[in-house]
Amino acid sequence: MAVDIKNLNHSQLTELIAKAQSRQNELRKDKVAKVREKINALLKAEGLGIDDVFGNRATKGRRATPGTPVAAKYRNPANPEQTWSGRGKRPNWFNDALKAGKKEKDLLA
Structure with a gap:
């Protein structure tokens, strides 16, 4: 046709x-x-x-799914509730601490 x-x-x-x-x-x-x-x-x-x-493909070679929380790598010394995993955009508190003279290793959780 x-x-x-x-x-x-x-x-x-x-x-x-x-x-x-x-x-x-x-x-x-x-x-x-x-x-x-x-x-x-x-x-x-x-x-x-x-x-x-x-093989059992459900667990073998499994990758993290999007949105899966990652453990906090950095913690705000002024407010311990504020954390950052080290992924994505740096939070303001992290940038402010660096400007104040702190080093990244000082902010490790």
Whole structure:
């Protein structure tokens, strides 16, 4: 089925693109399902499980997730409740302490 896209207006092109992307996603999902079935059949035929082949991926090589708190590396001597992990932008209290002559090692928690 050939579509003459030169005769389509903007809204028709947008609709055609959306339908094509939707169909592309459906085809990809079908392909993934077929590959998954083949893998499971092969594993079953060999008497293996996914963990036997790939290991327990839930803990192996695990990285910290975004938003995971990091231990405080520096503490404000004037207000011990204020801490900084050493990552990201320096807090104002840290900069003020450095300007006042303190060294980074003096602020270690």
